[in-house]
Amino acid sequence: MSVLERIEARVKEWLLEVGSKEALQMSQSLSSGKMLRSKLILAIAGESEESLSLCAAVELIQSASLLHDDVIDDAFTRRGKPSINAAFGNKNAIMLGDIFYSKAFFELTRFSPLIARTVSHAVVRLSRGELADVTLAQTFNLEEHLYMQMIEDKTASLIEAAAQAAALLVSRDSEAFRIYGKNLGLAFQIIDDLLDITQDSTTLGKPALNDFCEGKSTLPYIYLHRALDSADKARLEASFARTLAPEEATWIKEKMHEHGAIAQSYALARSLGLEAIEQIRSQKCEKLEVIMREMIEREF
Numbered sequence: 001m002s003v004l005e006r007i008e009a010r011v012k013e014w015l016l017e018v019g020s021k022e023a024l025q026m027s028q029s030l031s032s033g034k035m036l037r038s039k040l041i042l043a044i045a046g047e048s049e050e051s052l053s054l055c056a057a058v059e060l061i062q063s064a065s066l067l068h069d070d071v072i073d074d075a076f077t078r079r080g081k082p083s084i085n086a087a088f089g090n091k092n093a094i095m096l097g098d099i100f101y102s103k104a105f106f107e108l109t110r111f112s113p114l115i116a117r118t119v120s121h122a123v124v125r126l127s128r129g130e131l132a133d134v135t136l137a138q139t140f141n142l143e144e145h146l147y148m149q150m151i152e153d154k155t156a157s158l159i160e161a162a163a164q165a166a167a168l169l170v171s172r173d174s175e176a177f178r179i180y181g182k183n184l185g186l187a188f189q190i191i192d193d194l195l196d197i198t199q200d201s202t203t204l205g206k207p208a209l210n211d212f213c214e215g216k217s218t219l220p221y222i223y224l225h226r227a228l229d230s231a232d233k234a235r236l237e238a239s240f241a242r243t244l245a246p247e248e249a250t251w252i253k254e255k256m257h258e259h260g261a262i263a264q265s266y267a268l269a270r271s272l273g274l275e276a277i278e279q280i281r282s283q284k285c286e287k288l289e290v291i292m293r294e295m296i297e298r299e300f
Contacts, residue, residue, distance in 0.1 A: 003047055007038050010056040014103050023099050026088050030063060031079050036188070036295070037062060037162040043287035044166035044177055051169060054111065057104040058119065058162050064100035065126055067093050072134060073214055115165045122161030129154025137215035140240045144222050148186070156185025176279050180288060183276035187269040188295055193218035194265050197256060199300060209249050215241035220261045227259035269296055
């Protein structure tokens with residue numbers, strides 16, 4: 001059994017302890033995803049019973065946030081499969097997310113207070129970021145700093161906390177690894193937002209340009225809006241938060257490349273990645289350099 005399979009087995013063991021056959025049944029419909037946070041923890045702290053439990057707690061928290069996200073976004077697919085809310089209904093998806101959060105917090109009490117506070121505070125920030133995401137979706141957001149603050153909370157906070165907690169677990173430089181984790185999280189979300197534009201629906205497991213149709217003006221759209229003339233600005237704004245005709249989607253993609261919005265966004269992600277790698281250069285953790293490069297260069 002691989003180490004990632006052992007983490008999945010521990011999550012299942014914890015869910016069995018909850019004593020809800022309904023929760024267990026629904027959880028079996030979830031796919032594990034990339035398990036980025038677990039790979040990060042293992043790269044920093046190595047493999048031990050404690051690190052595996054930390055991975056399992058963080059994976060439960062991440063899954064809980066995605067369950068709630070899918071309800072908020074009315075998303076009917078997750079990684080190419082029916083989402084839990086699509087298969088079992090919104091109420092069940094929300095309650096399953098609550099079970100995941102609660103069980104993760106319970107298991108975190110077995111760690112030192114500092115590690116438990118580090119991870120649990122990240123969930124406060126994550127929730128704040130989810131609320132900001134909903135608020136920003138009410139209009140076409142043109143403010144880069146608001147987008148960056150939102151993704152730092154919603155996406156980066158848990159990755160940052162996973163890296164910091166892993167370092168605390170084995171008495172390594174928690175501040176250096178915290179900064180690495182924050183930058184990894186920021187770059188991860190920027191790349192995710194780019195892939196929503198550059199990849200097709202088969203690769204993504206959801207419709208292309210789905211974020212924009214759902215009312216999310218991510219970084220490439222902010223950069224594009226800045227570069228357009230007034231007529232094209234109005235056309236882009238008119239396309240926001242609605243289903244796009246094929247010619248409209250083509251026009252947006254062409255303008256993205258014409259004005260360098262894609263390249264500019266990639267450049268920021270790469271810059272964040274290089275800064276993160278520099279932070280942990282003295283820690284002799286080559287796996288983290290690999291994780292960062294693979295994350296930035298991925299195609300899905």
